[in-house]
Amino acid sequence: ASEQRAELVARDLTVRFGGLTALSEASLRVKPGEVHALIGPNGAGKSTFINTISGFYRPTAGAFELDGLQLTGMASHEIARAGLARTFQNTELFGEMTVLENVMVGGQQRLRYGVLASILRTPAMRREETHCRQAAIGLLAFVGLEDYAYEEARFLPFGLQRRLEIARALAANPRLLLLDEPAAGLTTQEIDDLEAMIRRIADLGISVLLIEHHVELIMAVADTVTVLDYGQVIASATPAAVQADPRVIEAYFGT
Ligand code: ADP
Ligand code: MG
Numbered sequence: 729a730s731e732q733r734a735e736l737v738a739r740d741l742t743v744r745f746g747g748l749t750a751l752s753e754a755s756l757r758v759k760p761g762e763v764h765a766l767i768g769p770n771g772a773g774k775s776t777f778i779n780t781i782s783g784f785y786r787p788t789a790g791a792f793e794l795d796g797l798q799l800t801g802m803a804s805h806e807i808a809r810a811g812l813a814r815t816f817q818n819t820e821l822f823g824e825m826t827v828l829e830n831v832m833v834g835g836q837q838r839l840r841y842g843v844l845a846s847i848l849r850t851p852a853m854r855r856e857e858t859h860c861r862q863a864a865i866g867l868l869a870f871v872g873l874e875d876y877a878y879e880e881a882r883f884l885p886f887g888l889q890r891r892l893e894i895a896r897a898l899a900a901n902p903r904l905l906l907l908d909e910p911a912a913g914l915t916t917q918e919i920d921d922l923e924a925m926i927r928r929i930a931d932l933g934i935s936v937l938l939i940e941h942h943v944e945l946i947m948a949v950a951d952t953v954t955v956l957d958y959g960q961v962i963a964s965a966t967p968a969a970v971q972a973d974p975r976v977i978e979a980y981f982g983t
Contacts, residue, residue, distance in 0.1 A: 734904040734935045735760045736904055737757050743788055749959050754959065758952075761933060766939045767946060808902075812906065830881050870928070871891045871895045887913075907939065907940075911945055927949060950967050955976050
C-alpha cells in the first residue's frame, strides 16, 4: 500500500461548538508506522478529534498535517486523497449494496456512473473497473469476508459489518487509518480477530489511530497511547506508562 509510512502531527487543536469546548489545544503525533490509541471518558473529545482531522469539523484554532502537508481547512475528500481514511463510530455502510460494491465505492467514488454512462463506458473505464473489482476482492480476503462478496451489506451480522467498514476504508489506499471504536459491540472472539487485523494493517506500513475503550485491546496493539479528558491531552506515552499514570488512573481507569 504505502512506500512511505505516514506521520500525523496535530498542534493545539481547539474545537468549540457554541459555548462548549470539545477539544482544547490538543496536540498529538502519530509516528510513522505506529498504532496509536486515543482513549478517554465519554465526551472527552475523541470523536471530535477524528472528525476534525478527517475534515468533517473545522477546528476553531490549531493546525494538523500529514507528512508535512498542511491539511487544516481542507475538505474531507481532499484529506482522503492525501492518504487519510476512517471508519465511523456508528457503522455507515450502503445497506442495499453488496459487500463487494461497498468496498469498490471506497476505492473509486467515480465508478458509480449513471445508466447512460455505463452504456457509453469506454474500454479504459472498463479496465479500471476490473482493476478496482480485483483490488476489492483482495481486500475482502484480507479481512476474511471473501465468502460474503455478493450478499447485501445489511444482511451481514454486526461484527462482519464492522470488518466491511475497515475493508472499505482500506480501499482508498490510505497511509493513515482512523478507527473510531472498532471493538464496540464485538464478541471476545471478534475482538481477538480485530487485534490480529490491526497488526496486519500496521504490517502493511499503514499508520493507525485507534479510538477504543477496550483496555486489553489497547494494551495489546498500541505503541503509544494518548489520553483525552475534558478535551485536553493529559498523557501521551507507552501503554504501560499511561496505565501507571496517576492522572490517567483518576480520570479514566479509576472508575
Ligand atoms: P467522545 O468521542 O470522546 O465520547 P465527542 O468528541 O463525541 O466525545 O464529544 C465531545 C463533546 O463535544 C461532547 O460534549 C459532545 O456532546 C460535543 N459534540 C461533539 N460533536 C458535536 C457537534 N457536532 N455539535 C455539538 N456538540 C458536539
Ligand atoms: Mg466518540
